[in-house]
Amino acid sequence: MADEEEISWPYTNAPCLGIRLKAGDGEEYPLGLDNEELVMIDTGYDGELCLPGYLYEELGFNMWEEPEPDEFGLADGSSICLKAAQGYILIPKLTLDPFHVRVHSACEEDQDTDEIIIGVKFIKRFKLLLDGPATKVSVLL
Structure with missing residues (x-):
C-alpha cells in the first residue's frame, strides 16, 4: 500500500468525504x-446521496424531481419513501470532473435527515481506507 497515493479527510464522529453538490440548474x-462540505459516509444507506429536505429544495432538486419516489428498506424491516432527482457530486481534492448521482430526500418530514449522507452506491466507485487511529478517510489512487 506504500506505493499508492491518497487523498484524505479528517473526521471526528463519523467517517466523511469533502464534497460539493451541483444541481440540475448549475447551482x-x-x-x-x-469550499467543500464534509459529508458523512453511511454504509447503511444503499443510495448515492441523501439531503435534508430544506437543502434539497433550496438547491432546486424538487424542480428536477423524478415522477415516482424510490423506496428503501430499513434495518428494522420497514421501508422509507425518498424523493429522487438527478444531480452531481464534485470532489475538488480528487478531480475536477463531476460524478453524476441520484439525489434523494425524505418524502415525509418526520423521516427527514439532519445531515447530508453519502451512501454505498456512491462510495463503491472508490478504493477507500478508513484509518480509525488517525481519524481520517482516504481515497487511494
Missing part, C-alpha cells in the same frame, strides 16, 4: 469555489 453548494 452549487457550498458557495465559494474552494
Whole structure:
C-alpha cells in the first residue's frame, strides 16, 4: 500500500468525504469555489446521496424531481419513501470532473435527515481506507 497515493479527510464522529453538490440548474453548494462540505459516509444507506429536505429544495432538486419516489428498506424491516432527482457530486481534492448521482430526500418530514449522507452506491466507485487511529478517510489512487 506504500506505493499508492491518497487523498484524505479528517473526521471526528463519523467517517466523511469533502464534497460539493451541483444541481440540475448549475447551482452549487457550498458557495465559494474552494469550499467543500464534509459529508458523512453511511454504509447503511444503499443510495448515492441523501439531503435534508430544506437543502434539497433550496438547491432546486424538487424542480428536477423524478415522477415516482424510490423506496428503501430499513434495518428494522420497514421501508422509507425518498424523493429522487438527478444531480452531481464534485470532489475538488480528487478531480475536477463531476460524478453524476441520484439525489434523494425524505418524502415525509418526520423521516427527514439532519445531515447530508453519502451512501454505498456512491462510495463503491472508490478504493477507500478508513484509518480509525488517525481519524481520517482516504481515497487511494
